[in-house]
Amino acid sequence: MPLRLLKFALAKDHPAPRFFKSHETPKKSYDVVIIGGGGHGLAAAYYLAKDHGITNVAVLEKGYIGGGNTGRNTTIVRSNYLTPEGVNFYDASVKIYEGLSEELDLNLFYSTRGHFTLAHTESAMRTMRWRAEVNKHVGVESRVVGPDEIAKACPQLDLSCSGQAPILGALFHAPGSVARHDGVAWGYARGADRLGAEIYQNTEVLGIDVKNGKVCGVKTNKGYIETKQVLSAVAGFTPRITEMVDLETPIVIHPLQACVTEPVKPFLDTILVSGSLHVYVSQSSRGELVMGSSLDPYEVHQTRSTLDFVEGLTSHMLDMFPFLSNIKVVRQWGGMADMTPDFAPIMGKTPIEGFYLDAGWGTWGFKATPISGKTMAETIANDSAPDLIHSFRLSRFEDYELTGEKGAASVGH
Amino acid sequence: MQHSDVKEIAIVSPVAHGQSKDSAKWDVVNGMKVAVAFVNTDIEQARKKVLGVTDVSCFERYGVKGPQASQWLASRGITIPVNPNTWTYCDQKTLVLRLGSSEFLIEDQLDGSACNKLASDTARVAGVYKVPRADAAFILSGNEVLNLFSELCSLDLREKSLGDKDVVMTQVAGISATVLRQTIGNEPVYRVWCDGTYGSYLWEVLTEIAVELGGGAVGIAKY
Amino acid sequence: MKLLTCPMNGIRPLSEFIFGGEYRVAPNQDTCTDAEWAAFVHNRSGAPGDKKEWWYHTPSGTWFIAERNTLTDKVSRTYLHGTNNNVVPAQEEEGK
Numbered sequence: 230m231p232l233r234l235l236k237f238a239l240a241k242d243h244p245a246p247r248f249f250k251s252h253e254t255p256k257k258s259y260d261v262v263i264i265g266g267g268g269h270g271l272a273a274a275y276y277l278a279k280d281h282g283i284t285n286v287a288v289l290e291k292g293y294i295g296g297g298n299t300g301r302n303t304t305i306v307r308s309n310y311l312t313p314e315g316v317n318f319y320d321a322s323v324k325i326y327e328g329l330s331e332e333l334d335l336n337l338f339y340s341t342r343g344h345f346t347l348a349h350t351e352s353a354m355r356t357m358r359w360r361a362e363v364n365k366h367v368g369v370e371s372r373v374v375g376p377d378e379i380a381k382a383c384p385q386l387d388l389s390c391s392g393q394a395p396i397l398g399a400l401f402h403a404p405g406s407v408a409r410h411d412g413v414a415w416g417y418a419r420g421a422d423r424l425g426a427e428i429y430q431n432t433e434v435l436g437i438d439v440k441n442g443k444v445c446g447v448k449t450n451k452g453y454i455e456t457k458q459v460l461s462a463v464a465g466f467t468p469r470i471t472e473m474v475d476l477e478t479p480i481v482i483h484p485l486q487a488c489v490t491e492p493v494k495p496f497l498d499t500i501l502v503s504g505s506l507h508v509y510v511s512q513s514s515r516g517e518l519v520m521g522s523s524l525d526p527y528e529v530h531q532t533r534s535t536l537d538f539v540e541g542l543t544s545h546m547l548d549m550f551p552f553l554s555n556i557k558v559v560r561q562w563g564g565m566a567d568m569t570p571d572f573a574p575i576m577g578k579t580p581i582e583g584f585y586l587d588a589g590w591g592t593w594g595f596k597a598t599p600i601s602g603k604t605m606a607e608t609i610a611n612d613s614a615p616d617l618i619h620s621f622r623l624s625r626f627e628d629y630e631l632t633g634e635k636g637a638a639s640v641g642h
Numbered sequence: 643m644q645h646s647d648v649k650e651i652a653i654v655s656p657v658a659h660g661q662s663k664d665s666a667k668w669d670v671v672n673g674m675k676v677a678v679a680f681v682n683t684d685i686e687q688a689r690k691k692v693l694g695v696t697d698v699s700c701f702e703r704y705g706v707k708g709p710q711a712s713q714w715l716a717s718r719g720i721t722i723p724v725n726p727n728t729w730t731y732c733d734q735k736t737l738v739l740r741l742g743s744s745e746f747l748i749e750d751q752l753d754g755s756a757c758n759k760l761a762s763d764t765a766r767v768a769g770v771y772k773v774p775r776a777d778a779a780f781i782l783s784g785n786e787v788l789n790l791f792s793e794l795c796s797l798d799l800r801e802k803s804l805g806d807k808d809v810v811m812t813q814v815a816g817i818s819a820t821v822l823r824q825t826i827g828n829e830p831v832y833r834v835w836c837d838g839t840y841g842s843y844l845w846e847v848l849t850e851i852a853v854e855l856g857g858g859a860v861g862i863a864k865y
Numbered sequence: 866m867k868l869l870t871c872p873m874n875g876i877r878p879l880s881e882f883i884f885g886g887e888y889r890v891a892p893n894q895d896t897c898t899d900a901e902w903a904a905f906v907h908n909r910s911g912a913p914g915d916k917k918e919w920w921y922h923t924p925s926g927t928w929f930i931a932e933r934n935t936l937t938d939k940v941s942r943t944y945l946h947g948t949n950n951n952v953v954p955a956q957e958e959e960g961k
């Protein structure tokens with residue numbers, strides 16, 4: 230990096246370094262078309278090239294890359310889930326994340342903080358014990374801790390929560406981390422681009438051609454593209470894409486909102502989550518408190534933000550940290566969460582040949598970016614989903630084999 | 643301790659838990675232990691004029707719903723409000739609230755006796771269902787009462803928008819409540835009902851604001 | 866959407882309501898296939914558009930139907946479901 234700086238200093242003109250090439254119009258055909266230039270889609274393009282040598286790939290993004298839910302989440306990475314299938318899957322993701330800055334040659338500010346899921350009731354404590362046992366069984370570092378250990382990790386926290394909901398204990402998950410979320414999208418974009426994939430921004434998919442149950446092409450605002458394999462990785466837009474191929478899914482869209490405060494002196498090392506108070510919070514490396522809450526309570530396909538959300542969230546934040554009452558919220562935003570009934574994703578093949586789904590990421594998608602890219606690439610390359618994502622297949626619903634992860638969703642219930 | 647005066651085991655007002663901090667004088671009214679007075683009568687009289695909060699959960703109540711409920715009540719001599727979300731007096735001693743189109747809340751004031759009569763009729767009738775009531779109930783009086791509501795309720799409860807026979811079911815201090823305007827002894831008051839489990843919470847919220855506005859708790863002896 | 870009109874209680878803030886999901890008609894259990902039933906149990910019409918939905922006014926315990934566009938979040942009309950009530954508009958029965 231210093232060498233590159235020196236080169237810039239000595240150069241006469243200063244061309245902005247591009248992360249990926251911009252192409253005018255898409256080619257007539259590709260081996261694989263990926264709809265959605267968020268973390269998941271770009272990671273899939275990267276691993277298709279790196280792991281499987283498939284480089285004739287187009288990533289179509291209707292806005293700009295990482296501008297959807299990849300850039301709207303609260304950047305938490307963890308694997309302390311409830312089902313063994315979920316824990317294994319998210320643990321594989323955490324392991325890739327840990328070496329991802331080096332692999333992508335981009336500092337993702339991956340910062341392992343430790344993650345406390347606070348329990349305010351006996352029933353929440355029971356879920357924490359359950360999760361700790363499942364995690365330990367699978368080899369993931371999680372354990373139940375008492376209020377004294379929470380107080381040691383975060384002395385500013387009011388353990389009584391204003392007397393409303395005293396903290397009885399927590400699930401402590403040491404590998405819990407935060408990362409620069411847009412960096413993840415940009416890193417994968419650059420990696421995929423270098424290996425030969427083509428990325429098209431401002432390119433919207435208008436329709437998908439299916440003949441005799443097989444995908445044969447994609448209509449876009451930049452022309453028609455022939456392809457036999459399409460991956461939909463569009464999070465909150467999934468129902469609009471599946472409607473194009475007449476595929477029914479259980480996905481319903483609810484907005485999920487988040488906000489940040491002005492930067493303050495660092496005081497919060499760990500990531501805190503409270504299901505009872507509907508809060509998750511961490512402090513960014515710039516000092517801002519990054520906060521999120523539960524889903525908006527009804528279906529709407531918008532990314533608007535509301536005053537109700539900030540009022541509710543901040544009042545609960547003050548239960549936990551009364552001294553923050555003079556801190557200002559400087560920014561709030563929303564994303565569209567593609568919710569599933571069992572709080573697990575929908576990944577893999579579909580009844581339409583060549584149409585693959587990477588969806589149902591609800592409120593839990595960012596942490597799964599690397600592993601979902603890797604497993605979807607494998608699914609596309611082999612036309613067969615690996616065992617790791619078998620429990621997330623779309624057909625689990627008609628088989629009544631749901632993968633119940635609701636108890637591990639941070640505050641979604 | 644007032645407990646020694648209580649001869650039978652009486653139900654305690656759902657609001658009582660929120661009042662334990664106050665040095666209230668307790669008595670049993672309609673079989674319910676309730677705060678009859680808080681401070682001396684002059685101070686309570688003054689509070690009542692500014693903003694008085696009184697627990698009247700001990701009033702007798704009877705709930706009934708179903709497609710035949712209005713006919714059933716009428717056949718027992720109860721005056722029925724014609725429109726949903728309105729109320730009326732029955733014999734000047736009993737309030738009859740029409741909650742929606744086919745549900746009713748009947749509440750005897752201190753001297754009423756309609757509820758006990760209705761409750762004694764246990765014969766089952768098709769299309770008539772008894773609704774067990776476990777309300778916390780309040781009287782809010784005084785010239786600051788609208789300022790209190792402006793802090794707790796998003797609806798406009800002034801006379802020009804809340805008619806004198808209107809019943810509104812809305813949220814007060816974040817919980818579901820039923821509200822109407824009534825005149826007791828020439829004084830305009832507001833009545834509030836909520837689920838009994840929220841009774842002490844609502845009492846604490848109401849009295850806290852009442853004190854800020856120059857009023858406070860008033861015992862039921864004032865009514 | 867910040868306000869919603871309850872057919873019984875008039876215009877109220879959204880905080881007084883609970884969303885009850887889309888109005889759906891179940892297939893006949895005696896004649897439908899297992900796949901049809903599983904699809905009814907799990908699948909939803911997730912794409913944005915005009916929808917008929919159940920809403921609940923909490924303080925009064927009123928369930929009613931709202932016709933709402935889930936993209937614009939605009940409600941075109943609200944009404945009570947069924948015929949047990951004397952204020953139901955006549956054109957309401959088509960979903961039954």
